[in-house]
Amino acid sequence: MRAAGVPSVPNVLSESQVRQTARSIAAAQESSGALPWFPGGHTDPWDHVESAMALTAAGLIDEAEGAYEWSRRTQRSDGSWPMKFRDGAVENHDSDSNFCAYLAVGVWHHYLITGDRDFVDALWPSVQGGLDFVVDMQSSSGEIWWARGENGQDCPEALLTGNSSIHHSLHCGLLLARLVDDPQPEWEFAKYTLGHAIRQHPEAFAIKDEYSMDWYYPILGGAVRGEVASDRIASRWDDFVVEGLGIRCVDHRPWVTGAETCELVLALDAIGEHSRALAQFAAMQHLRDPDGSYWTGLVYSDGKRWPVEQTTWTGGAMILAADALSRTTPGHGIFRDAALPVGLPIGLDRCGDYCHASGSPV
Numbered sequence: 001m002r003a004a005g006v007p008s009v010p011n012v013l014s015e016s017q018v019r020q021t022a023r024s025i026a027a028a029q030e031s032s033g034a035l036p037w038f039p040g041g042h043t044d045p046w047d048h049v050e051s052a053m054a055l056t057a058a059g060l061i062d063e064a065e066g067a068y069e070w071s072r073r074t075q076r077s078d079g080s081w082p083m084k085f086r087d088g089a090v091e092n093h094d095s096d097s098n099f100c101a102y103l104a105v106g107v108w109h110h111y112l113i114t115g116d117r118d119f120v121d122a123l124w125p126s127v128q129g130g131l132d133f134v135v136d137m138q139s140s141s142g143e144i145w146w147a148r149g150e151n152g153q154d155c156p157e158a159l160l161t162g163n164s165s166i167h168h169s170l171h172c173g174l175l176l177a178r179l180v181d182d183p184q185p186e187w188e189f190a191k192y193t194l195g196h197a198i199r200q201h202p203e204a205f206a207i208k209d210e211y212s213m214d215w216y217y218p219i220l221g222g223a224v225r226g227e228v229a230s231d232r233i234a235s236r237w238d239d240f241v242v243e244g245l246g247i248r249c250v251d252h253r254p255w256v257t258g259a260e261t262c263e264l265v266l267a268l269d270a271i272g273e274h275s276r277a278l279a280q281f282a283a284m285q286h287l288r289d290p291d292g293s294y295w296t297g298l299v300y301s302d303g304k305r306w307p308v309e310q311t312t313w314t315g316g317a318m319i320l321a322a323d324a325l326s327r328t329t330p331g332h333g334i335f336r337d338a339a340l341p342v343g344l345p346i347g348l349d350r351c352g353d354y355c356h357a358s359g360s361p362v
Contacts, residue, residue: 005329006058007322012282018322020292021315022058025051028312029063032088033070037311042091045071045081045099046165047313049106054316056110057323057331064110065119071103072126079129080148093150098162101134101169103127105334108172111179112331124180131173134166135190142197143204144190160198160205161213164221167194168335171222174342198223210251212240212260216267222338229271240264245300246284254301258287258294262317269324270336281321287314294318 006022008015028039035051036043052067075081080100084092107123110116137145143158144166170191177184197204198218208214215236218224224232239251246261248254261284268277287295293310323332 007319007326007328007332009278009281009322009325012278012285013322017288017292018058018319021288021294021319022055022060024291024293024310025054025312025315026060026063029067030088033066033068033073034085034088035067035070035312036086037313038309041086041309043085044083044096045074046096046102047311047316049102050320051312051316053106053109053331054319056113057319057329061114068103068106068110068119068123071106072123075126075129079131079133081130083147095133095148096162097134097137097144097146097148098159098165098169100130101166101173103130104169104173104176108176109331109334111176112334113329115330117179120176120179124176124182127173127176128182128184131170131184131187134169135186138190138194139204141201141204142193142195143201144194158197158205160202160208161211161217163194163205164198164217164223166221167191167198167223168221168338170194171338171340171342172334178342195223199228212236212247212249212251212264215240216264219270220263220267220335220338222270222335222340225271225339230273233268233271233273241280242300244283245286245298246280249297255297255299255306256284257297258284258314259296259311259317262314262321265321266317266324266335269321270338274325277321278325281318281325284318 006015007018025035029035034043035048037047048067052064055064080095082090082093083096083099104127107120107127111120134144137148137154139145144163145154146157146159146162147155170187174184174187219229219232240247242248242256246256246258247264249257249260261280265277265281287298289295289310294314295305296307296309296311296314299306323329324335
């Protein structure tokens with residue numbers, strides 16, 4: 001099975017416009033397969049995977065697989081990736097735990113759309129190595145340290161956004177483990193304890209609540225759903241949402257950003273708030289360039305696009321949001337399904353914290 005169908009959102013974006021955005025992402029791809037932020041910019045392993053996912057969703061399968069091959073080839077022997085590359089050279093040798101986990105999401109997404117088991121078999125060792133590296137960075141109370149230095153020392157600080165994304169990566173990793181029949185009980189326990197930390201121990205994470213990502217990412221990553229998720233969205237809606245423009249990246253700055261808006265779209269869609277998701281998706285389209293790429297953001301107080309860059313990952317987030325809203329590809333539910341049970345068979349009697357918070361087992 002290969003990809004079929006390109007997402008479109010009626011009265012907002014056509015299939016041809018989504019294809020144009022995908023082509024703008026592919027146009028930035030380096031001969032190595034790397035997907036930098038923009039032509040000549042740097043590449044980080046997380047945004048690289050997000051852009052590859054968008055290529056898959058838009059049917060650019062060869063380009064996406066070239067990107068995943070870059071991920072396989074640049075992984076280090078300990079399972080990690082450097083934080084930052086530029087023009088094929090490592091610019092920052094440290095490792096970000098979230099960056100190292102995210103390949104699992106991309107590989108599962110690619111499999112959902114293409115059904116290509118050979119692809120999964122080729123990438124499974126990289127997924128396994130990356131998640132093993134990340135789980136090794138988990139504290140005894142469940143949260144995962146955000147970085148490990150080139151010297152092998154962990155930075156003892158946990159970030160809520162990154163940990164929420166890792167929760168999703170562990171979910172997808174466990175689904176891949178089931179597919180290849182290679183059980184990973186350590187990941188099951190890591191996902192459970194991480195989810196508990198996200199839901200019940202906010203004090204475990206660095207306080208960065210001025211950033212919109214800390215607002216919606218626990219929902220996007222599947223750790224928080226149900227009534228608690230709806231209440232969480234309502235609690236900060238007026239702080240972040242700018243009517244007709246999208247959402248602020250930082251609550252006290254007059255700056256809306258496209259990728260964060262599209263991630264909020266995905267989070268809203270995941271909890272069934274389709275109308276508000278669609279409204280936010282339409283609102284961020286002012287960032288679209290005539291060539292199909294997307295500007296990162298707009299300082300709406302003076303009408304200036306800032307930073308002055310059209311980023312692959314902004315276009316990538318847009319395509320993934322379009323797919324979720326339109327239910328087009330077999331991968332459209334990858335964020336919506338992030339809270340489905342997988343791994344440890346923990347139910348209502350042994351999972352009171354999660355069931356009380358979201359109405360669902362881990």
